[in-house]
Amino acid sequence: DADVTQTPRxxxxxxxxxxxxxxxxxxxxxxxxxxxxxxxxxxxxxYYSFDVKDINKGEISDGYSxxxxxxxxxxxxxxxxxxxxxxxxxxxxSDWPGPGPNEQFxxxxxxxxxx
Amino acid sequence: AQTVTQxxxxxxxxxxxxxxxxxxxxxxESDYYLFWYKQPPSRQMILVIRQEAYKQQNATENxxxxxxxxxxxxxxxxxxDSQLGDAAMYFCAYRGRDDKIIFGKGTRxxxxx
Numbered sequence: 001d002a003d004v005t006q007t008p009r010x011x012x013x014x015x016x017x018x019x020x021x022x023x024x025x026x027x028x029x030x031x032x033x034x035x036x037x038x039x040x041x042x043x044x045x046x047y048y049s050f051d052v053k054d055i056n057k058g059e060i061s062d063g064y065s066x067x068x069x070x071x072x073x074x075x076x077x078x079x080x081x082x083x084x085x086x087x088x089x090x091x092x093x094s095d096w097p098g099p100g101p102n103e104q105f106x107x108x109x110x111x112x113x114x115x
Numbered sequence: 116a117q118t119v120t121q122x123x124x125x126x127x128x129x130x131x132x133x134x135x136x137x138x139x140x141x142x143x144e145s146d147y148y149l150f151w152y153k154q155p156p157s158r159q160m161i162l163v164i165r166q167e168a169y170k171q172q173n174a175t176e177n178x179x180x181x182x183x184x185x186x187x188x189x190x191x192x193x194x195x196d197s198q199l200g201d202a203a204m205y206f207c208a209y210r211g212r213d214d215k216i217i218f219g220k221g222t223r224x225x226x227x228x
Contacts, residue, residue, distance in 0.1 A: 031214065040124070042206060042218040043160075050214075058215070088158060096214045103150065104216055106160035 003027045004107040006091050012113045019078040021110050023091030031094040032074040033104065034058075034066060036087040043090065049074055081114040088112075117142045119209050121219035128197045129227050135182075136192045136222050138207030148210045149183065149190045154221075155203040163205070166190065194224075202226045 004025045013019050023032065030051045035043040045058030047066040055068055063085060067075045078085055088111055092104040118141045128134035140149070151163040166174045166183050174181050178195045194201055207219040 033216075040220060042119075042220040043216075044218075045215055048215065090160065092160075094214060102148070102210070102214070103162050103165060104210075109158045109160075111158075 004091060004093055004105055006089075006107040006110050008110060009108065010111045012115065013081050014115050015082055017081050017114075019081050019112065021076045021089055021091075021112070023074045023076070023107055025072050025074075025091075025093045025105075025107075027093050027095070027105060028071070029093040029095050029105075030071060031096050032068070033092040033094070034064075034074070034076045035090045035092065036060065036085075037090060037109075038087050046076065046089075078112075078114075081112075083114045086112060086114045117144075117209055117211055117217050119207055119217050119219040121205075121207050121222050123222045124220070125223045125225070127225040127227055128194075130197055130199060132197055133193060133195045134197055134224065136194075136205055136207075136224065138190045138192070138219055140188050140190065140207070140209050140217075142188070142209065142211060144211045146212065149181075150208040150210065150216075151179070151181070151190075151192045152206045152208060152218075153201075153203045154206065155200075160206075164192065197226050199226050199228065 033048040034046040037043045049055045049068045065077045091107040094104045096102040147168045149166045153161045153163045164176045182191045204221045209217045
């Protein structure tokens with residue numbers, strides 16, 4: 001089974017709708033992240049959480065909110081979706097401050113289309 | 116603020132040949148990590164190779180190796196004996212002390228049979 005899962009994998013919605021993207025992990029990591037990927041722009045950080053009570057804004061948090069329901073769950077919400085939020089969304093985890101370079105482990109991504 | 120620049124949006128290489136993807140970064144930190152991630156058409160982000168800035172020796176993982184030039188802030192990826200399965204988008208990434216990863220915009224690599 002995958003260590004980091006995301007649901008749904010694909011979603012098409014309409015402008016103004018509220019959307020929630022969910023992320024779950026079985027790696028036991030405290031740190032979790034949400035990124036969005038746009039063609040030609042790479043991945044940009046939306047929000048990150050160092051533990052259940054510590055949530056921080058990333059580079060592009062406007063229009064998004066998050067909830068860390070448990071160590072294993074980190075949800076991203078679009079309160080009122082707009083077309084320029086059409087993108088590929090990734091959840092990731094990190095075992096920082098464990099030993100080594102503490103790579104981030106990514107989920108499979110959610111393709112969101114806002115019409 | 117840290118930045119990561121990949122100057123080659125697309126590259127092509129003949130199967131079995133060697134290709135080098137370029138990456139430069141800007142930082143004022145002395146301790147950091149650098150990564151190359153591969154994103155195939157499945158869109159999964161796969162770690163290819165990592166480099167700790169305090170290590171002078173270049174990292175190597177099978178056919179993948181890096182040329183890390185700390186003073187020049189350069190971190191290029193060399194793929195030897197290119198295979199069709201290497202076709203993907205490749206992202207260079209920087210992680211500093213705050214644990215946030217900064218990604219470059221990516222280089223799409225095509226493998227020509």
